[in-house]
Amino acid sequence: MNCSELKCCEDSKDEFARCVFTHDVDGGCQFESVSENSPGPVENNEVLLRFVFKPHHFDDDELNETLFSDCFKCGASCNRGLFLDVDHLHKLGYDCQNEKRKYIGFVRLNVGFMRDSCDNGIRVYDTALPYNKCHADVVSLPSLPKTQRKKVRMTLLNHVRTNGGVFSPDCPL
Template identity: 35%
Template sequence: MFEGLPTGRGEVSTRAKLIDASFPDAYCECESVSKFSPRVVGAEEHLHRFVFSPLHLHDGEVLPALFSDAKDKGLSCERADTAAIDPQSHERGRQQAVAYNLVKPEDKPERTYLGAVTATCVALRSLMMDNKRLLAVYDTALEDNVVHADVFEVAGRSNAEKKQARKDLADAFTKVPINV
């Protein structure tokens, strides 16, 4: 399923709708959506979201914009059994910044990897409004990164529910990136 989703710059914002059209109300959490996945994302797992400067930080704390991809593209994270972020994850974050800087438009500033913020999967899955789940966490492992996961807003929610989901999502993550 996941491998067939759009990845192009203009099409990537349709991913959440496509997933929910085929598997509504977070059904994909019950099974792997990637052939590279070791298993579904467990409730006890931690999710680490990369933070880049100048994009995601102001006065030492992450901006809510860091979590906006959950509404359509999928909030790209790395999953782990602990809150500690392993060195391989940090290296992938640094490499993402390097790759961006090699092809960035001239009018855009360079990006620097600052570290990652963390939330537990159970905290994200428990976010509700009017007895409806707001977010889903899917194991979207990549061939070269089997710990990749995505957080999506569950489709079919009202504007108020979507706004609440983004606020609650930002509140669930730590506020200061860790880079060790």
């Protein structure tokens, strides 16, 4: 397929994951660059960094599976660690917080691990943006049975707990 067609999925918002799996059946577009803003396709040896935002009224400090709920809908937004230093990442994180959510840091995800997990049910795409060329998305198939979706969420949660994360300077968990 022409992987540039995946650009149209970016308008799908909550249906982004479904759109990607519909257009890129075999996942081949993970290894192509689909944006003129991009530094290139996301390689298996890269590390993605996912921001963690805590709702202001949360009474719980423990990360949980919901950090990866977006995989099945709009895609779990990440930044490609290869191209960003920690200070820059924190600045991006602070810029994304709002009155509802406070930025508390980021967690690490190995691209190769994700692509090899859950019977290749987790994919990583270069989704560079005009204002953030390091943007990437982690997606999984929304039509998976609920047990398999749970396995995807738990696999990713285990992975970030193993890899650890970096707290923002003024907001340790």
